[in-house]
C-alpha cells in the first residue's frame with residue numbers, strides 16, 4: 131500500500147458519505163480524504179475545519195466524465211495518486227413502473243450506475259500506477275430484495291453488483307480490489323415520505339428491531355479499504371440486521 135491513503139468519497143455531504151469520511155479521518159491519522167460535493171456542502175465543510183489539511187472539498191458531478199477528471203487531477207496535485215474510491219453518491223425516485231417517466235428511469239440509472247462506471251474507469255489509472263487500490267461501491271439491499279416501486283433503483287443497484295463482480299476479476303492481479311455493500315435502512319436517512327407508523331412497522335419487521343447506524347456501515351467500508359482486506363474482492367455484502 132502507498133502511504134498515506136488518498137480517499138475519494140462521492141456524496142460526502144450526505145448521511146452515509148459524511149459518516150464514512152469522519153470514520154476514516156478519526157481512525158487513520160495519516161489519510162487524506164477528498165469530500166465529493168455537488169450542491170450541499172455544509173457537513174463536508176465542518177470536516178474540512180475539524181481536520182484541516184487532511185479533509186479537502188472536491189467538487190464532483192458524478193454523471194460527468196470531465197468532472198471526474200478534474201477531481202482526480204485535484205487529488206494528484208494536492209497530495210498524490212488516488213488509492214481508495216468510495217462510490218457512495220446516489221438517490222432514488224420511486225414510482226410504479228406503469229407510471230414511471232423516462233426522466234425518472236434515466237436519472238436514477240445515470241446517478242446510481244453510469245456514474246459508478248465513470249468513477250471506476252477514472253480511478254483505475256492512478257491505482258494501476260501504484261499496483262494498489264480499493265474500490266467500494268455502495269449498492270443497496272434493493273438490489274437483492276427488490277421492492278415494488280423501485281424498478282429503476284433496484285435495476286441500477288443490481289447493475290452495480292454485476293459491475294463490481296466483473297471488474298474485480300479484471301483487476302484481481304493488479305492489487306486492486308472491488309467490492310459492493312448492500313445496506314438496508316439507515317438511521318437518519320429514511321425516505322422523507324415515511325410516517326412514524328411506517329417507520330415503526332419496518333423496525334418491527336427487522337429482526338434487530340432497529341436500522342443501521344451510519345457508522346456501522348462506515349466500519350465495513352473502512353475494513354474493505356484496508357490492506358488487511360487483500361483477499362476479499364468481488365463481494366456484495368448485505369448489511370441489514372437480518373431483514374432478508
Ligand SMILES: NC(=O)c1ccc[n+]([C@@H]2O[C@H](COP(=O)([O-])OP(=O)(O)OC[C@H]3O[C@@H](n4cnc5c(N)ncnc54)[C@H](OP(=O)(O)O)[C@@H]3O)[C@@H](O)[C@H]2O)c1
Pocket residue numbers: 140141142143144145146147167168169170171190191192193217218219220221222241268269270271312313314315316317319320
Ligand atoms: N439511506 C438509506 O437507507 C440507504 C439504504 C441503502 C443504500 N443507500 C445508498 O447509500 C448511498 C448514500 O445514501 P444516503 O442515504 O447517505 O444519501 P443522501 O444523504 O441523500 O446523500 C446522497 C449524496 O449523493 C449526492 N449526489 C446525488 N446525485 C449526485 C450527482 N449526480 N453528483 C454528485 N453528487 C450527487 C448528494 O449531493 P447533493 O447535496 O448535491 O444532493 C448527496 O450528498 C446512496 O448510494 C444510497 O443509494 C442508502
